Amino acid sequence: MTYQDPSAPGAARHESSLESRYRKLLHAVPDAILEVDQDGRITILNEAAERMFGYTRAELLGLNVDSVVPASMRSGHAEHRASYAAHPKTRPMGTGLELQGQRKDGSLFPVEISLSPNWIEGSLHVIASVRDITERKSVENRLRTLREQYTAELTVKNEQLEARNQEVERANRLKTEFLASMSHELRTPLHTIIGFSELLSEQLEGPLTEKQQRFVGHILQDARHLLELINEVLNISKIESGRLELKPESFDFSQCVEEVMAGIRHQAASKNIQLENQNTFHDSLYADRVRIKEILYNLLNNAVKFTPEGGRVWIGAERQGEGLHISVCDTGIGIPEKEQRSIFEKFYQVGDTTGGVREGTGLGLAITKHLVELHGGAISVASQPGKGSSFRLVLPLIQEQAA
Amino acid sequence: MKKILIADDKATSRELLRTVLERQGYEVMEAADGEEALQKALTELPDLILLDLQMPRRTGYEVLGELRKDPRHAALPIIALTASAMQGDREKALAAGFTGYLAKPVALVHLREEVQRLLQTATDGTDSPAS
Numbered sequence: 186m187t188y189q190d191p192s193a194p195g196a197a198r199h200e201s202s203l204e205s206r207y208r209k210l211l212h213a214v215p216d217a218i219l220e221v222d223q224d225g226r227i228t229i230l231n232e233a234a235e236r237m238f239g240y241t242r243a244e245l246l247g248l249n250v251d252s253v254v255p256a257s258m259r260s261g262h263a264e265h266r267a268s269y270a271a272h273p274k275t276r277p278m279g280t281g282l283e284l285q286g287q288r289k290d291g292s293l294f295p296v297e298i299s300l301s302p303n304w305i306e307g308s309l310h311v312i313a314s315v316r317d318i319t320e321r322k323s324v325e326n327r328l329r330t331l332r333e334q335y336t337a338e339l340t341v342k343n344e345q346l347e348a349r350n351q352e353v354e355r356a357n358r359l360k361t362e363f364l365a366s367m368s369h370e371l372r373t374p375l376h377t378i379i380g381f382s383e384l385l386s387e388q389l390e391g392p393l394t395e396k397q398q399r400f401v402g403h404i405l406q407d408a409r410h411l412l413e414l415i416n417e418v419l420n421i422s423k424i425e426s427g428r429l430e431l432k433p434e435s436f437d438f439s440q441c442v443e444e445v446m447a448g449i450r451h452q453a454a455s456k457n458i459q460l461e462n463q464n465t466f467h468d469s470l471y472a473d474r475v476r477i478k479e480i481l482y483n484l485l486n487n488a489v490k491f492t493p494e495g496g497r498v499w500i501g502a503e504r505q506g507e508g509l510h511i512s513v514c515d516t517g518i519g520i521p522e523k524e525q526r527s528i529f530e531k532f533y534q535v536g537d538t539t540g541g542v543r544e545g546t547g548l549g550l551a552i553t554k555h556l557v558e559l560h561g562g563a564i565s566v567a568s569q570p571g572k573g574s575s576f577r578l579v580l581p582l583i584q585e586q587a588a
Numbered sequence: 589m590k591k592i593l594i595a596d597d598k599a600t601s602r603e604l605l606r607t608v609l610e611r612q613g614y615e616v617m618e619a620a621d622g623e624e625a626l627q628k629a630l631t632e633l634p635d636l637i638l639l640d641l642q643m644p645r646r647t648g649y650e651v652l653g654e655l656r657k658d659p660r661h662a663a664l665p666i667i668a669l670t671a672s673a674m675q676g677d678r679e680k681a682l683a684a685g686f687t688g689y690l691a692k693p694v695a696l697v698h699l700r701e702e703v704q705r706l707l708q709t710a711t712d713g714t715d716s717p718a719s
Contacts, residue, residue: 365672369642372671373598376692380604383696389611412693 217315221250223308225266237317239289250313255287270309273302278313286315295322360422368419375415378408417548421531424555431473431559433583438470438477438509442500445481453489453498460489461499466509471583476556483553484513484576491574492517508562508579519570528566529554590707591615593634595625595651596669597643601692605638608696609703622646626654629661636707638690641670641681649684656685665706669694 211218217234219227230245238245238253254262265279278284278298286296295318303310382405384390386398393401423429442464453460470477481500488498496516503510520528531551557564561581568574592614594605599620606616617632619625623645629637637655641648648668655661667688668681678689688702 369670369672372692373601376671376694377598377600377604379693380601380608380696384604384607387696390607408693 217317219250219313219315220303221311221313223270223310225249225251225263228310234315237288237315238286244289253286255285255293258285266311269300269311273309273311275299275301286317294319364419364422368415371415372412375408375412379405379412382408414548417552421548421552421555424552424559429559431476433471433473435469435471436474438502439464439467441470441474441478442481442502445478445485446500448482449485449489452486456489456492457495458489458492459497461497463499463501466502466504468504470509470580472560472580476560480553480556480578481511481513483549487549488513488515488517488574491515504582507582509582510577510579512575512577514573514575516573519572519574520566520568521570522568525566525568529564589613589615590636591617591632591634592703593617593619593625593628593632593637595619595622595637595643595648596640597621601640605699608699612700612703614703622648622651626651629655630658633660634664635710636665636667636703638667638669638703639686641668641672652685663710665710667702667706
């Protein structure tokens with residue numbers, strides 16, 4: 186059986202005719218183009234088809250198209266052709282499948298195929314446009330390999346990071362648990378030390394000599410100091426591990442100042458220190474009320490502590506632009522210039538200048554600074570030894586978020 | 589004479605509390621762990637309990653839970669005693685059903701006030717159907 190091949194390069198007599206131009210077009214296409222009749226035999230092909238499948242034009246003409254389909258797919262191919270005949274329209278073949286072509290030497294290569302119906306004198310021919318996608322596949326494979334490699338590396342790194350995070354979290358949790366249980370263990374004996382000292386000093390169990398009273402007083406005082414230390418160590422650990430969360434609310438700032446002043450008044454009066462409130466900010470402040478009180482109390486408490494008998498301590502506050510400027514000043518013993526930076530450090534005690542004032546925990550100002558900074562504020566000190574000190578802090582005036 | 593049960597696993601703490609409360613004129617009983625506290629609370633029917641939260645055998649919370657199940661002890665003043673004193677401990681204790689809360693170290697003045705206040709409230713408040 187011979188097939189007339191209108192697409193053969195030499196078929197046309199008139200090279201300039203439209204038909205000839207179409208033929209050149211056909212042969213210029215890099216994809217293999219085949220026309221197959223209803224029995225599956227190849228009726229038209231282009232040069233790319235010869236190169237792609239490794240057959241000569243003569244071999245391909247009349248060859249059943251199943252021959253260029255891999256053996257593994259051949260059995261279903263006739264069926265596919267039948268189903269295409271039922272719905273003949275232009276569409277890609279085997280969408281979602283990995284299609285392959287088979288060369289004459291039996292080797293396989295990946296292809297992409299587009300099918301179009303071609304009605305010839307009432308009989309359905311199919312035009313198959315076959316694209317060799319070997320190169321694209323290999324690029325895709327390379328990309329996929331790279332992507333998989335990167336994904337794998339990233340996964341490993343993420344896992345490492347996750348493990349490290351968990352370790353840090355665990356360490357933090359252990360630290361908190363340790364501090365909590367340590368605090369508990371330390372308070373338990375302090376409970377009875379302080380309690381029995383109090384009992385003794387009440388002298389309900391019998392009178393004490395003056396000396397004994399003084400000794401019991403020392404025990405009581407130092408035990409309370411120890412308790413204060415434990416509380417503040419716990420406090421600063423919470424701040425440093427980021428576990429201290431502010432609970433901001435809108436509150437009356439002047440009332441807050443009054444409350445803190447009331448808490449310090451007795452102490453000031455006992456040293457005959459004049460305590461003045463020069464606050465001019467009477468609006469509400471949006472901040473953590475308890476912590477702001479703690480800040481003010483720490484500063485006022487220090488001021489009273491380091492101011493000699495008959496001195497003066499005053500607190501001032503005023504709005505300046507978007508900030509609330511607060512100052513706590515005293516006519517106390519002051520802080521030498523070279524120590525003014527260090528006083529905000531943990532456990533720092535101003536050297537020999539405390540002049541007989543009983544030591545604090547050395548944590549009060551460090552905690553104060555932390556609390557101010559947690560509020561987005563800043564604290565500084567100006568002081569002249571022998572004249573007094575002035576602690577200044579600026580808190581941003583933040584509007585409460587309309588929830 | 590009002591009866592107070594002190595439940596604390598530390599003997600020195602029990603002696604401290606006993607000394608202070610006996611001076612105030614109360615009758616004092618002691619329990620050294622949670623189980624003993626529960627048994628004494630059920631048999632001796634104290635007017636108030638000072639209950640340490642961390643005790644062997646049964647924690648203060650467990651003892652509280654058992655006692656509150658009994659209608660006779662539903663309104664009994666029970667003060668939580670704890671050396672833990674973390675933020676939120678008081679709220680947690682009161683929410684669980686404790687009537688009062690004292691953090692160790694307990695200032696004696698607070699101890700006396702709290703005990704007196706709760707016994708006063710218990711007496712003024714409701715006449716328990718049992719009495």
